[in-house]
Amino acid sequence: MNLIPSPFYAIKGSKDGRTRLNHIYSLVPVNETQLFACGTDGLYLCDLVSRDIKKIKGTAALGIIDYVFKMQEDLWLICSRDGMYSYQPSKDILSKEILLKMYPEWKPYVNNYFNNTARSGSKIYWASEEQEGLLIWDPQQHTILQAKPGTTSSKGVTEGHIHNIKFDKEGFLWLLFDNSVAKYDVARDSVIKVLTYDHNGKGFNAGIFFDMYDDGSFLWFGTYGGGINGYNKKTGEWKYITEDDGLCNNAVYGILPGRDSIFWVSTNNGISRVNYKTEKCLNYFVEDGLHDNSFDEKGALFFDNELFFAGINGITIVDLENYYSSPVAFPVYIKKLEYIRGDKRNTLNDLQWNKIKLPPGTSAATIWLSAISYTSNRPRFSYKIKGFQDEYLPAGSKNKIELNALTYGDYEIKIRYLNEKGEFVEGAVGIDLKILPFWYQTWWFRMLVAIVALSTIIFIVRIIYISRLRKQRAVLEKQLAIQFERQRISAEMHDDIGAGLSGIRLLTEMTKGKVKDTPVSNEVEKIYESVGDISAKMKEVIWS
Known part of the structure; x- marks a missing residue:
């Protein structure tokens, strides 16, 4: 929905369709209502009032026209890949000879070509x-x-x-x-x-410099691949505005002043309106009314309060008087949600988007964002997932959030967008996704598995303990049996052998008295002592 006229006007050719602009290199004003467009296939005269376009006769044979320079009302210098030519509009004459006749000092350079003055x-x-x-x-x-x-x-x-x-x-x-x-x-x-540009991380981000703008404090240089690089003229400090800051592309061609702290830049993919104080960008593309998304390094011109950006397939005009900033916020919403489960893609529409439950096995999801704009500016969304990302990520030119390699769990997605004042608006829309688990991924199943595992461990430990206890009991019973047997044998030895030894000792003692003072008394004494020793040692063996 667009309720305000677009500030962009695309010129791709003449109204009657006979003349088409192929690739325009540079633009040069002719008068208040006309300008020259230098193209790859000739020089074009564009009338900004009637929107009529005509190719200058004979210029197609010159190849690429890089630039034209006005010497007088009826004398122009044309820089082409075929060299330098003079052009007299009133007579429609192209000539190297006339150029050299009027300005012979050009003779050493008449076959060269130039791109600006x-x-x-x-x-x-x-x-x-x-x-x-x-x-x-x-x-x-x-x-x-x-x-x-x-x-x-x-x-x-x-x-x-x-x-x-x-x-x-x-x-x-x-x-x-x-x-x-x-x-x-x-x-x-x-x-x-x-x-x-010395590639050391200080100074320029990249080389190949196409344009420069002086805001009074900073010189802003357009680089090929490094975005816009700002050089402080007093301190030598640097600032950078790149795709990370919202610039539509890091290959910057033209830089033209707007109002206040604004300049406009043409790039390799769209046009950005840049606030160089806040370093915030608003981006515009062919869908917003541009002639194309690709521009050329020399095709930027500020003329009659309008901005002209040339490139492939024509020219885009930005009418600054007709450029509006909406006083109200975008009505933003989630258009639809697609998710993949297995090999099947499913779509959800017109739901309450605060909390969405997706079935088990969901591996990827795409969230499509949209907004109703009351101007030609296209909203630019960014997002982050709480607990997964610290910084917002751009949703891309198609305003969609793609989530891949998803597993079950909760995903709180915060979404913000850049309004038409270049400010980020947060909290206008968001979505909480919950991907349900399979039954074997639920907490109760995991708890059951844990209980079974713990019970199994306890059971195994108990079996091992009982087995060891039984072995210990068997060993103890065996030791007790041996002990009992030893005690039985000892008792029998004490009763039988001990009694016999005691009898022998008693008889020997009686014999000692009878053979006293006889030759055998010493032998009897030895027998008595030996029986006593044997009896004592047997007691030690039995009771030890």
Whole structure:
């Protein structure tokens, strides 16, 4: 739903459809209502009032037209891949000869081509699209000085291929190269500072510099792959605005001023409206009214309070007067939810989205988000899952959240979106997912398994204990039997042998008295003592 006219206007060709814009490189104003569009297949004159477009006769044969420069009302210089030409609109004449006749100083460079110019006083600075460096042309004096790296007249220029040249607010000319940018002092006629992309994590995020914007404090450079890099002119500190901050793409081509703390940038995938103070971005794409999502490095122009961005398939115009910010928040909602169980995809619609229970075996889910916008701005969502992520993740250009490798459990998904003021709004919508477990994944089943396992362990331990106890009892009973047998034998020995020895000892003692003072008395005494010793030792054996 779009209740306010779109501030974007796409020009892809003439109204009658006879002329189509293929790939536009750069745009140059002709007058208050017309501009030249330099394309890969010729030069086009675009009427901004009638929206009529016509191709300039003879320019298709020149190949790519990189740039045109206005010398007089009826004299233009055309930079093409076939070299430099003069163009007289009133006579519709293209000619190298007329150019060299009027400005013979161009003879050494008439077969070269350039992509941009900057004027300071009587001098015109030309940026080489090849490797020729910077040309400084004084048409009044009919002189051209070449500042080319590696020569004695380099003037400090570090690289030969210049993508763009731009003046800052102090009047210094900045040269944008592949691997560096250079600050050129037109008064000294020399480079006085070079900022280099040195891949060390400090300074530029990336190289290949296409455009620059001076906000008074920071110089903002558009890089190919590193987003927008801001350089503080006083302190030398750096700021970065990239895809991580909401920029639609890190390949930045053109930077044009908006209102207040806003600039607009064209990229390799859409246009971003950037607040360089808050570093927040609003993104626009072909669905919002752009002619295409792909733009070109030199196709940015601020003209008559409108922004022009050129690229593949035409031109996008941003009417700043018609650009609105909605005073109300987006009505945002969850459109539908899809989930995969096994090989089957299922869809849920028109439900109360606060709490959703999904069946066991759900392995993936996709949440589709939507919003009703009262302007042409497309809402941009991001999300995080509580307990799983600390930072919000972008939902992507299709506004969908894809969850993969899911297991049973609870998922509290927090969703926020970027409103038309560039502010994040949280809590407007959210969803709690609960994926149910299989029966063997439930807590009661796990408790039952634990109880059975514990009971089994106790049972096994009890069996082992009883077995050991029985073995110990058998050993003890055996020892007791042996002890009882020993006691029985000892008792019998005491009764039988002990009594016999006592009798022998008694008889021996009686015999001692009879044979006293006889030759055998000593032998009888020895028998008596031996019987006594034997009796004592037998007692020790029996009772030990």
